[in-house]
Amino acid sequence: MVQMATPRGKWIGARVKRVEDPRFLTGDARYVADLTLPRMVHAAFVRSPYGHARIKGIDASAALAAPGVIAVLTHADVASVPPLQDPIALDGLKKTPQTVLASDKVRFVGEPVAVVIAEDRYLAEDAAELVQVDYEPLPAVTDAEAAMAEGAPLLFEDLGSNVVYDQTYRFGDPDSAFQQADRTFKKRLHTNRFMASPMETRGCIGQYDRGLGELTFWSSTQMPHMLRLSLAGFLGIPEQKIRVITPEVGGGFGQKMTLYPEEVVVAFLARHLQRPVKWIEDRRENLMSATHAKEQIIELEAALTNDGTLLGLRATCIGDGGGYSFNTASALVEPQAAALMMPGLYRVANYEARVVAVVTNKTPVGAFRAVGWTAGHTARELFFDEIARELGMDPVEFRRKNMIHEDELPYTTCSGQVYDSGSYVKSLDLALQTVGYDELRARQAELRAQGRYLGIGISPYVEPTAWGSEIALQVGFPFPSHDNARVSIEPSGKVTVAVTTHSHGQGHETTLAQVAADILGVDLADVTVVFGDTAATPWGMGTYASRSAVIGGGAVTLAAQEVREKILKIAGRMLEADPADLVLADGKVSVQGSPDRSVTLAEVAVSSYFVNSVRAEGEDPTLTATRFYDPKATYSNGCIVVVAEVDPETGQVRLDRVVSVEDCGTVLNPMIVDGQIHGAVAQGIGGTLYEHLVYDDQGQLLTGTFMDYLLPTATEVPPIQVEHLETPSPVTVQGIKGMGEGGLMASPAAVAGAVLDALAPFTPKVEELPLSPERILRAIGTITD
Amino acid sequence: MKRAIALTINGVRVEAEVEPRKTLADFIREDAELTGTKLGCEHGVCGACTVLLNGEAVRSCLIFAVQADGAEIMTVEGLAQNGQFHKLQQAFWENHALQCGFCTPGFLMSSYALLQENPNPTEDEIREGLSGNICRCTGYQGIVAAVKSVAGSAE
Ligand code: FES
Ligand code: FES
Numbered sequence: 001m002v003q004m005a006t007p008r009g010k011w012i013g014a015r016v017k018r019v020e021d022p023r024f025l026t027g028d029a030r031y032v033a034d035l036t037l038p039r040m041v042h043a044a045f046v047r048s049p050y051g052h053a054r055i056k057g058i059d060a061s062a063a064l065a066a067p068g069v070i071a072v073l074t075h076a077d078v079a080s081v082p083p084l085q086d087p088i089a090l091d092g093l094k095k096t097p098q099t100v101l102a103s104d105k106v107r108f109v110g111e112p113v114a115v116v117i118a119e120d121r122y123l124a125e126d127a128a129e130l131v132q133v134d135y136e137p138l139p140a141v142t143d144a145e146a147a148m149a150e151g152a153p154l155l156f157e158d159l160g161s162n163v164v165y166d167q168t169y170r171f172g173d174p175d176s177a178f179q180q181a182d183r184t185f186k187k188r189l190h191t192n193r194f195m196a197s198p199m200e201t202r203g204c205i206g207q208y209d210r211g212l213g214e215l216t217f218w219s220s221t222q223m224p225h226m227l228r229l230s231l232a233g234f235l236g237i238p239e240q241k242i243r244v245i246t247p248e249v250g251g252g253f254g255q256k257m258t259l260y261p262e263e264v265v266v267a268f269l270a271r272h273l274q275r276p277v278k279w280i281e282d283r284r285e286n287l288m289s290a291t292h293a294k295e296q297i298i299e300l301e302a303a304l305t306n307d308g309t310l311l312g313l314r315a316t317c318i319g320d321g322g323g324y325s326f327n328t329a330s331a332l333v334e335p336q337a338a339a340l341m342m343p344g345l346y347r348v349a350n351y352e353a354r355v356v357a358v359v360t361n362k363t364p365v366g367a368f369r370a371v372g373w374t375a376g377h378t379a380r381e382l383f384f385d386e387i388a389r390e391l392g393m394d395p396v397e398f399r400r401k402n403m404i405h406e407d408e409l410p411y412t413t414c415s416g417q418v419y420d421s422g423s424y425v426k427s428l429d430l431a432l433q434t435v436g437y438d439e440l441r442a443r444q445a446e447l448r449a450q451g452r453y454l455g456i457g458i459s460p461y462v463e464p465t466a467w468g469s470e471i472a473l474q475v476g477f478p479f480p481s482h483d484n485a486r487v488s489i490e491p492s493g494k495v496t497v498a499v500t501t502h503s504h505g506q507g508h509e510t511t512l513a514q515v516a517a518d519i520l521g522v523d524l525a526d527v528t529v530v531f532g533d534t535a536a537t538p539w540g541m542g543t544y545a546s547r548s549a550v551i552g553g554g555a556v557t558l559a560a561q562e563v564r565e566k567i568l569k570i571a572g573r574m575l576e577a578d579p580a581d582l583v584l585a586d587g588k589v590s591v592q593g594s595p596d597r598s599v600t601l602a603e604v605a606v607s608s609y610f611v612n613s614v615r616a617e618g619e620d621p622t623l624t625a626t627r628f629y630d631p632k633a634t635y636s637n638g639c640i641v642v643v644a645e646v647d648p649e650t651g652q653v654r655l656d657r658v659v660s661v662e663d664c665g666t667v668l669n670p671m672i673v674d675g676q677i678h679g680a681v682a683q684g685i686g687g688t689l690y691e692h693l694v695y696d697d698q699g700q701l702l703t704g705t706f707m708d709y710l711l712p713t714a715t716e717v718p719p720i721q722v723e724h725l726e727t728p729s730p731v732t733v734q735g736i737k738g739m740g741e742g743g744l745m746a747s748p749a750a751v752a753g754a755v756l757d758a759l760a761p762f763t764p765k766v767e768e769l770p771l772s773p774e775r776i777l778r779a780i781g782t783i784t785d
Numbered sequence: 786m787k788r789a790i791a792l793t794i795n796g797v798r799v800e801a802e803v804e805p806r807k808t809l810a811d812f813i814r815e816d817a818e819l820t821g822t823k824l825g826c827e828h829g830v831c832g833a834c835t836v837l838l839n840g841e842a843v844r845s846c847l848i849f850a851v852q853a854d855g856a857e858i859m860t861v862e863g864l865a866q867n868g869q870f871h872k873l874q875q876a877f878w879e880n881h882a883l884q885c886g887f888c889t890p891g892f893l894m895s896s897y898a899l900l901q902e903n904p905n906p907t908e909d910e911i912r913e914g915l916s917g918n919i920c921r922c923t924g925y926q927g928i929v930a931a932v933k934s935v936a937g938s939a940e
Binding site for chain 2 (some may be wrong): 017021022024025027028030031034122197198201248249250251253283284504505506507672675677678680681682683705706707711713714715719720
């Protein structure tokens with residue numbers, strides 16, 4: 001089904017600077033930490049210092065006696081709150097309930113055990129140190145494969161195993177493909193655990209009005225309505241009596257999708273204490289208690305003919321889920337997403353995937369930009385580089401040979417994704433041309449002769465976007481997904497757009513206003529986009545998985561079109577003209593061919609609301625419409641190429657160039673698309689070279705501050721060149737496809753690929769990421785012990 | 786045990802009694818009620834809390850308010866004058882140097898200090914000069930471009 005919009009006007013596709021920016025530039029923007037309420041008190045959590053331990057007792061008396069302390073709560077005090085567990089119903093997925101404050105056991109360092117409430121945050125933190133918890137340490141397990149082994153310490157004794165999911169999927173006939181193969185190859189890659197690390201940590205404020213029985217909850221979340229639904233369930237407060245407000249949110253990247261035990265506790269406390277309760281975590285807490293991401297152990301096998309044609313693939317994806325499996329969509333979220341998208345944009349007719357999710361004594365895992373796909377894509381692309389090297393083929397030729405070509409689209413993959421449209425080969429070619437591939441290969445040979453090591457990493461990708469019900473199913477998460485927009489022309493003629501997709505840096509106040517402005521023929525300045533308050537917007541799911549441009553943009557389009565029809569109907573009566581002959585532009589409606597016969601939008605609006613004669617009997621006076629959108633599946637694509645030089649003496653990597661070609665269909669605002677790519681690529685650089693959450697074998701987190709968890713700075717991220725292709729989707733409203741994650745899906749393979757290509761003369765062996773200098777030196781044999 | 790201090794923030798004199806352990810960042814945010822200054826790590830790495838103390842960029846999470854007694858402080862709220870953006874604010878806007886905006890006050894103040902010291906920095910000098918600030922959203926592209934665009938221009 002193709003739903004075409006009104007022809008594009010002057011806003012969609014324009015490089016408009018963001019309307020939301022001024023308040024951030026002046027310091028006026030208010031995040032949750034910036035809010036203060038009368039009588040507000042502060043919460044600090046007591047967290048487990050052990051990876052795995054039994055709780056034998058808690059003595060809070062010293063903390064309770066400390067200055068300014070109002071209360072200390074432990075599990076016994078919140079026992080009425082049900083445990084958090086996975087909402088997704090999948091055959092064979094085991095549940096690992098987490099009580100909001102640990103009851104009998106702790107399963108990761110940082111797990112909340114008790115909460116202290118005091119008059120200010122300093123006092124709350126002081127007192128938290130005085131809470132005495134009697135722990136009996138238990139043997140810990142911090143490696144997914146070790147956790148699967150017979151006799152491993154069990155996190156949940158009653159499950160009898162640490163494996164919470166283990167399923168094998170078969171597509172086509174993989175066994176025959178491997179029998180017919182001329183050659184087979186294998187690869188193993190253990191991807192590093194890293195995390196979203198938004199610059200604003202988590203935080204929330206709860207306020208309960210006893211008279212009204214209403215909870216108002218300010219939270220740094222990506223999904224206000226979903227949070228409201230959860231709080232209602234956990235606290236037994238009717239959903240309509242809860243209002244969730246997100247002030248400014250300082251980045252999410254998936255980490256703020258999920259419901260956290262701390263949020264439930266703070267909401268509980270607000271009602272329990274009858275005072276507003278604020279909790280703002282510090283960075284150490286974020287590093288050890290907010291969701292981690294990206295860690296998998298992936299094993300791949302490929303069946304090929306001698307000429308390099310791919311006949312089949314096998315994959316085992318083991319997700320290391322940490323202490324509990326419920327965040328976002330359980331410990332499954334990494335390996336399931338990796339496995340289903342493993343064929344990527346290649347012709348793979350026969351494929352077998354084993355998906356395993358395991359709990360370990362580490363922080364629980366959740367979504368982070370390109371969840372699952374980063375690890376899967378990186379493993380596959382590095383594998384393909386190795387295969388090409390073994391076959392003596394250029395890595396570009398190997399990819400081109402096995403890639404789905406444009407004339408094969410739409411294409412249904414063996415694992416069930418329907419690629420609607422795209423520019424797979426074209427993106428690859430444009431990226432190579434932009435970077436000057438042939439010259440680079442020549443330069444690489446020259447430099448090698450001088451003992452310098454330059455490498456080129458190539459990473460073409462297809463990106464599931466527009467997370468609606470259909471694509472969710474296609475990529476392995478059968479959960480409905482849709483959103484709403486309400487577009488209103490106020491009586492003054494100004495436009496309010498209320499959406500349920502959430503903006504925490506994505507610039508929706510600008511892009512969604514661009515969509516509405518074009519359809520309603522108004523100036524951008526006359527449109528205000530509202531989100532982040534369950535009392536001010538229709539119901540919807542929120543922002544995740546690159547869905548907001550498509551779903552938000554689509555829903556705004558549909559609602560604005562409906563309002564447009566209403567405007568034209570009223571204006572037709574005012575102008576005594578057929579609505580079909582009217583033109584809506586520049587804030588007025590005029591009759592086609594006789595521009596003098598016109599009324600302003602403000603006149604139409606005021607008439608609609610206040611002049612009964614312009615309306616037919618029973619017609620709605622309000623110029624408003626609410627429409628939902630649940631798009632058909634659509635996939636963006638692109639290609640990232642990285643050029644790097646490696647010093648084999650020190651293991652240092654210098655990134656010389658990054659070229660990113662992006663095709664996300666209809667572009668709403670190219671400046672914002674560029675920004676999304678820049679940020680995602682920078683995160684990919686961090687995750688490939690620097691960022692690593694390291695545990696010792698007792699489950700201690702060794703990278704608990706920004707001194708040891710290294711985020712890239714302006715000196716590590718080189719200039720990133722973005723090129724756009726635009727292949728509108730034939731199946732979505734406006735042809736929008738969505739984007740935002742491709743950069744983090746594909747840049748790690750390009751960065752690591754460039755490093756390994758540079759070092760090819762040393763035949764490096766890499767089975768683990770990140771590519772720290774030490775790991776590089778080991779891979780090429782400079783360090784051997 | 787509170788101590789009386791007096792300092793000037795964005796040209797306005799602020800007097801208060803503070804606990805000796807209160808950080809300058811918390812003092813600015815809570816006592817002076819200027820919440821533009823952000824806290825990203827509270828251990829001196831991210832630069833979100835950067836303010837100018839007697840003209841020098843400092844991390845206000847690492848300084849106690851009592852240490853700033855008598856000092857002149859400038860925060861992000863002090864950049865715009867008479868409702869007019871400072872040229873850096875305008876440049877950040879033009880160059881899409883912010884997404885979630887959380888790091889922005891720190892970057893603006895670090896950039897301000899950088900340009901005071903070196904009015905015409907090269908791209909490498911800009912990157913080096915801003916390497917004490919972390920942004921998780923923009924990949925630094927817009928930020929570097931913004932500072933570059935005003936480098937060499939008069940105040
Ligand atoms: S908050 Fe001060 S440097 Fe991070
Ligand atoms: S704009 Fe979000 S951290 Fe910089």
